[in-house]
Amino acid sequence: MTRRVVEIALNGVTGRMGYNQHLVRSILAIREAGGLMLPDGTLVWPEPLLVGRNADKLRDIAERHGLKRWTTSLDEALADPAIEVYFDAQLTSQRQSALRAAIGAGKHVYAEKPLAETMDDALAVARLADEAGVKGGVVQDKLFLPGLLKLRRLVEGGFFGRVLSVRGEFGYWVFEGDWQPAQRPSWNYRAEDGGGILLDMVPHWQYLLEGLLAPVRSVYAQAATHIPERFDERGERYAATADDAAYLVFELEGGVVAQINSSWAVRVHRDELVEFQVDGTLGSAVAGLWGCRVQPRAATARAVWNPDVPATEQYRAHWQTVPDNHVFDNAFKSQWEAFLAHVVVGTPFPHDLYAGARGVQLAELAVLSAREGRRIPVPEPAR
Template identity: 70%
Template sequence: MTRRTVRIAMNGVTGRMGYRQHLVRSVLALREQGGLDLGDGTTLWPEPVLVGRRGLALEEIAAQHGLDHWTTDLDAVLADPAVEIYFDAQVTSARVAAVERAIAAGKHVYCEKPTAPGVADAVRLARLAQQAGVRNGVVQDKLFLPGLRKLKRLVDGGFFGRVLSVRGEFGYWVFEGDWQQAQRPSWNYRAEDGGGITLDMLPHWEYVLHELFGPVTSVQALATTHIPRRWDEAGKPYPATADDAVYGIFELAGGIVAQINSSWAVRVHRDELVEFQVDGTHGSAVAGLRSCRFQHRAATPRPVWNPDQPATERFRDHWQDVPDNGVWDNGFKAQWELFLRHVTLGDPWPWDLLAGARGVHLAALALESSTQARRLPVPELPR
């Protein structure tokens, strides 16, 4: 077995997502399993080069995990011909300039979403990558969640008949930061720093809807800031200028209607932090992060509305679990493996920067819809 090393500049690994999911649970997890078997007698060995602005934090992470390479000099990393891939998990406001420099340096690019704060920059990055001939991709991790993979199995198997609607609920209570520390960074709640749940989450829902049910053709949304004052990491109060909740109705190709609520100001009364209910003529299903339950039309009870009597029907008992029928790896790691195969072997890869731009486009139209209080069409972005 031949081992091939691929050096990856990983920018933003001092952040929560960049560190936990991308460095530790993806790239380092691949190293712990002995590398990525490419199936042709070659094992791909990922060698991360940690990049960021805080040298002490990078040095600490490198020492903790036995890594040799870290730097605060992005230009030096991009000038290194041994570095093949640039990965970006920085705050959104810093992403465009760095990704543009990586493309100009001829690096293959993989980055978190949203790919840019605005549509023009998101599309421009996609076109620059295409013109440069570099392989490029955007993280679309929700597609690899066990619950949604089970849901897709039902879709692909024709279980639903004609899909009628999709209803999604996502979110949880993020503490304000005064009497309990907030679970998310304060920049998420400042519009001037690129914050806002619409820009954060609607790119996710765009690819979930697009991949499972079809492209979004129209959007009507209400974005709002429920908690106008929060406290930052230093315990200082600040005005929350970004939206912390967005309520959207989306029409999909074929007439499917999707309604998805996203909020950082909701207390969870669900089995999981995100749930999607899909209703079709032949059956329904409810999918979360890991589980998926279904009800066929032959097993659908006959509810009767009677507010004068207590409910006696245990509606949840009429649903069945979709079996695992496989081993589900970490979703971020699974997509990293596919991207590395795409870079080294040319395997198919549908989640490029243009796919990321679609998500930014939907978020922008949702915010515009909220401002104008009307439904807007979602035109297809030109490739």
Template identity: 70%
Template sequence: MTRRTVRIAMNGVTGRMGYRQHLVRSVLAIRDQGGLDLGDGDTLWPEPVLVGRRADALRAIADRHGLAHWTTDLDAVLADDTVTVYFDAQVTAARPDALRRAIAAGKHVYCEKPTATSLTDALDLARLARDAGVRSGVVQDKIFLPGLLKLKRLVDSGFFGRVLSVRGEFGYWVFEGDWQSAQRPSWNYRAEDGGGITADMLPHWEYVLRELLSPITSVQALTATHIPTRVDESGAPYRATADDSVYAVFQLADGTVAQINSSWAVRVARDELVEFQIDGTHGSAVAGLRDCRVQHRSVTPKPVWNPDLPTTEPFRAQWQQVPDNAEFDNGFKAQWELFLRHVALDTPWRWDLLAGARGVQLAELGLRSSAEGRRLDVPELTL
């Protein structure tokens, strides 16, 4: 057996997402399983090099996990020929500059979404990576969730017949930060720092709908900042300049209509923090992060509208759970493994910086749609 080491500069691991999902539950989890099996007796061993601005935080993480390499000098790590992959989970506004520098240094790049705060920058990054001949990847974790994998299985099997519509609900109450600390960093609510739920979530819905059904061809959105004042990490009040909710209607290339509400100012009355319902001529399904339940047309009840009588039908009990029928890994880790395999073996890969640019495009058009009060076409992007 041959062990091949891939050194990965990981920038942004002091943040919640970069630390929990990417470092601990993905890269370190791959190491815990003995590396990534490449076949033919070869194993890929990821070696993280932690990068960030706060030396104390980086040192603490490295000590906690027995990691030998960390630095606050991004230029130095990009100049290191033994580092072949650069990963970025910084705040969005800082991402384009760091990615440009990594691409110029010849590194393969993998990053969180959105890739940039503007479509111009997002497309520029995709062109730079293409022209430099480096491999690129953008995190699109939702399609690797067990619930959505089950939903995709149903779509591919023809369970729905002709798909009519998708209804999606995402969100939860993010505390304002006064009497309880907020679950999200304050920059999320400042437009000048790249914040806003439209910029955060519409890139997710772009790839989710594309992967499940077909590309989005038009968008009509309404954004809102329901909570105008919040309290930051130091206890100081600040004005929320970014949207905390977006209500969007999408037309898909196959004729499906999708409606997805996203909000950080909603209290949860769902089984999971995100749920999607697909309705088709032959059946319907509701999927969350992990579970998926279905109702086929052959067993669909016949409700009758009568507001004068109490509802006695157990609507939720009339649906059937879709079995797992497989072992589901952490979605972030699953995509990390595919990207590392792509870097090592040039295996097929479609979630590159151009795919990331499509998400930025949809978010940009969603904000413009809300500002102009009209539906906008979503043209297919090319480089």
């Protein structure tokens, strides 16, 4: 067995996503499992260097988890020749410059989405990585969630026949921050800081639709700022300048129609915070983060519209639960393992920087559609 240490500069670990999903549930979880064993017998051992702006928070995280290395200087981290991989979970507005610096320092790069604030900037980062000969990837975690892995299994197994449509519902009520603390940081609701649900969620919908079914060929979007004022982390009132809800219709290659509602101003009346219903000629499925239920053509209940009598048919009772069939790992950890294998032995990794640029492209076009009130075709993205 060969032990291969991969030193990683993790930038943004003092934030909720960077700390919980990427440090604790991914990198540290891999270490707690004894490392990542590759098929060729190589044991990959990730060694994190914590990077951020707040020294006190970094010191606390390092001490809490028995880590020795942290720094508030990105330049110092990138100048260290032992660092192979740079990971970015900062604010979107700070990501592009940091990725450019990391690529310039010869580091492989892996980043949260969106990759940048504009498609041109995202493509520039991807091309820069190509020119530098370094590997790059973007987080597309939802493809690795149990419910959506089950949905992919159904697609690949031909369960749906010809897919007709997709209906997606995502969201929950984010408290305004006055009488109860908000569950999301205040920058999410300021356009000047890169906030907005279109920029945040459309890249997710792009890679999910493309990864599960087909590329998106057009988008129509209606955006709204339903809650015009919120309260920040200090309890101070501020104007919400970014959209907090988006209602989208996508046309996929092959004619599939997908409509997805995304909102931080909706109260949940569904089994999970996100659910997708896929309807096909041979069957339908409803998938969330964890669960997936199906109704095949032969077991479809006969529905008859009659508004004059109370409904007695228990429609949900006709749906069948899709079994797990194996143990699912954390979605972020699964993708980290795939990226580390890509860096160490060059295994394929489809979630590259150009995939990230396609997500930003669709978000940009959705913003344009919402502004102009029209359907926008999606051109083939440049490389």
